[in-house]
Amino acid sequence: MIEAKGVYFRYPNGVEALRDATIRIDDGELVAIMGPNGAGKTTLVKHFNGLLKPTKGEVFVDGVNTKEVSIASLARKVGYVFQNPDHQLFCESVEEEVAFALRNFGFDEAEVERRVTWVLEFFELTPYKRKSPFTLSVGERKRVTIASIIAWNPKVIILDEPTLGQDYFQKEKLRDFILRLRKRGGTVVLVTHDVEFVSELKPRIVLMADGRVMADGPAESILTDRAILKEASIFPPQIAQVFLELVNVGLPKGVINVEDAKGALLRLLRSMRS
Amino acid sequence: MSFLDVLEGLRFKKASSPIHKLDPRVKFALALSLSTLALAFKELLALIALFTAHVPLILLGGVIRQWARMMKGASLFAFFIFLTNFLFIHFHPGYAALSPTFVLPISMALRFLTIVGAFSCFFLTTSPDDLGLALERHLVPFTKWLIERVPRLKGAIDPYGLCFAFIASVRFIPTMVEEATSIVDAQRARGLELDRGGLLKRIRGYVPILIPMVINALRRSDELAEAMESRAWGAVKERTSLYELRLKKGDAIVMALTALAFAIAVYVRISIPIPL
Numbered sequence: 001m002i003e004a005k006g007v008y009f010r011y012p013n014g015v016e017a018l019r020d021a022t023i024r025i026d027d028g029e030l031v032a033i034m035g036p037n038g039a040g041k042t043t044l045v046k047h048f049n050g051l052l053k054p055t056k057g058e059v060f061v062d063g064v065n066t067k068e069v070s071i072a073s074l075a076r077k078v079g080y081v082f083q084n085p086d087h088q089l090f091c092e093s094v095e096e097e098v099a100f101a102l103r104n105f106g107f108d109e110a111e112v113e114r115r116v117t118w119v120l121e122f123f124e125l126t127p128y129k130r131k132s133p134f135t136l137s138v139g140e141r142k143r144v145t146i147a148s149i150i151a152w153n154p155k156v157i158i159l160d161e162p163t164l165g166q167d168y169f170q171k172e173k174l175r176d177f178i179l180r181l182r183k184r185g186g187t188v189v190l191v192t193h194d195v196e197f198v199s200e201l202k203p204r205i206v207l208m209a210d211g212r213v214m215a216d217g218p219a220e221s222i223l224t225d226r227a228i229l230k231e232a233s234i235f236p237p238q239i240a241q242v243f244l245e246l247v248n249v250g251l252p253k254g255v256i257n258v259e260d261a262k263g264a265l266l267r268l269l270r271s272m273r274s
Numbered sequence: 275m276s277f278l279d280v281l282e283g284l285r286f287k288k289a290s291s292p293i294h295k296l297d298p299r300v301k302f303a304l305a306l307s308l309s310t311l312a313l314a315f316k317e318l319l320a321l322i323a324l325f326t327a328h329v330p331l332i333l334l335g336g337v338i339r340q341w342a343r344m345m346k347g348a349s350l351f352a353f354f355i356f357l358t359n360f361l362f363i364h365f366h367p368g369y370a371a372l373s374p375t376f377v378l379p380i381s382m383a384l385r386f387l388t389i390v391g392a393f394s395c396f397f398l399t400t401s402p403d404d405l406g407l408a409l410e411r412h413l414v415p416f417t418k419w420l421i422e423r424v425p426r427l428k429g430a431i432d433p434y435g436l437c438f439a440f441i442a443s444v445r446f447i448p449t450m451v452e453e454a455t456s457i458v459d460a461q462r463a464r465g466l467e468l469d470r471g472g473l474l475k476r477i478r479g480y481v482p483i484l485i486p487m488v489i490n491a492l493r494r495s496d497e498l499a500e501a502m503e504s505r506a507w508g509a510v511k512e513r514t515s516l517y518e519l520r521l522k523k524g525d526a527i528v529m530a531l532t533a534l535a536f537a538i539a540v541y542v543r544i545s546i547p548i549p550l
């Protein structure tokens with residue numbers, strides 16, 4: 001469980017990126033943090049694994065104050081995939097890159113190998129195993145960084161802009177993976193601008209603006225609330241727009257993705273026929 | 275972290291102070307004179323005097339905080355210089371007395387700090403734009419002069435390109451500092467511990483940080499070159515500039531004082547023995 005209580009954060013240059021941000025994320029939850037550029041999303045999630053410590057207020061991970069433990073011990077529990085893959089890739093091969101953190105955390109060589117094989121297979125990176133990560137495309141590089149964190153199986157996974165530069169098929173896989181993690185009881189925190197991606201996952205959505213949490217609730221209600229979305233510079237997903245426009249001719253509220261839309265339309269057609 | 279401190283100690287911040295207003299060429303002459311003298315003397319007293327001489331500039335320029343961070347970063351290197359000198363002198367036959375074994379190593383460390391301090395002062399108070407102007411103002415006529423004499427060099431030297439390369443590298447320091455911070459964070463999130471273990475382990479810990487920095491710098495310079503070329507860089511052979519550098523009265527005075535002090539120091543070096 002992650003708990004941020006009244007967190008203020010000021011960068012050394014004086015920018016106040018968080019102002020009284022309060023949020024609680026329970027075990028096994030899927031949370032998407034959304035909001036305009038510069039809202040403080042990245043700054044907030046960097047508090048969850050102790051990279052940043054609040055200027056004022058407190059952050060607890062499983063009841064432990066992040067000010068009292070090392071980043072390394074928090075990182076074992078809270079895996080954080082950075083926004084920009086080029087800030088972490090440094091090894092000669094993709095394989096080594098994925099093994100780096102595993103060795104830091106003291107897994108034995110047999111276990112390292114087992115996990116590397118598994119995670120590369122899962123993210124379809126096996127063909128690039130011995131390639132230099134620098135020669136891969138942006139999307140592939142991003143996938144390597146995600147794989148390198150998933151590899152040690154942290155309890156909480158924070159993904160900062162995971163869909164950046166991913167093609168449709170890879171997004172689909174990522175979505176599947178997030179759902180699988182959840183089924184196993186993992187906690188996933190997404191930071192993203194990708195409403196279409198979010199609408200298919202139907203997570204709890206936390207909207208941020210100006211360093212504060214301005215709305216918090218299920219995707220179905222947040223992504224169909226025009227007023228709130230406008231304030232957070234977000235446009236509803238396309239399906240939601242259609243349903244919102246047609247509420248007064250009898251379409252149901254709170255429909256945000258293809259699956260739900262299909263169900264709603266079928267029900268409507270059936271009731272019209274009978 | 276020492277290596278970020280060093281970068282921070284070179285980062286220009288816009289401000290208005292007597293030092294900021296000086297002509298970049300005068301400031302450069304000042305830093306160069308101090309460094310030359312620091313290399314010319316090896317006596318402790320002289321080096322203390324030289325080190326002290328640049329402190330008023332830091333105070334006047336209001337850059338003491340950044341300067342202090344730079345000094346903190348540089349002190350590690352200064353310590354190594356001290357140590358190697360000390361060990362060398364100590365185990366060198368013929369230098370048995372302990373007092374001179376300490377004095378010279380301290381002087382050598384101080385020499386290093388003086389040079390770093392003087393140039394840190396220069397970079398902290400000179401905007402990249404001024405630097406570019408000054409460089410272009412002298413490099414362009416110089417290459418012209420050179421090509422007249424050695425026609426073979428025609429086309430081989432591009433003064434504008436050289437200036438741009440230099441200015442770009444200064445200008446990107448802030449970006450690199452930011453990037454370095456983010457890279458350190460990214461590796462720590464993967465369990466890298468920089469401040470634990472023996473010296474060798476710590477040095478090895480910097481590999482995952484330095485490699486992404488170098489790769490990103492290379493990638494950025496490639497992208498910059500492409501972006502510049504697609505915006506017609508180099509289409510005009512002779513360029514003019516909006517602002518022209520002009521030496522003012524204050525600049526002349528500081529320049530004269532620097533020259534005078536330099537001359538005196540040279541005289542002292544040649545004809546007056548310093549006790550320590």
Ligand SMILES: Nc1ncnc2c1ncn2[C@@H]1O[C@H](COP(=O)(O)OP(=O)(O)OP(=O)(O)O)[C@@H](O)[C@H]1O
Nearest residue numbers: 011012013015017036037038039040041042043044
């Ligand atoms: N290292 C830093 N130093 C100083 N200011 C920073 C730093 N990182 C971010 N900021 C500032 O803090 C504020 C919040 O930034 P943050 O990166 O948390 O936003 P974000 O919501 O993640 O934005 P984006 O959607 O663009 O990723 C911004 O005003 C930004 O300029």
Ligand SMILES: [Mg+2]
Nearest residue numbers: 041042043083
């Ligand atoms: Mg961000």
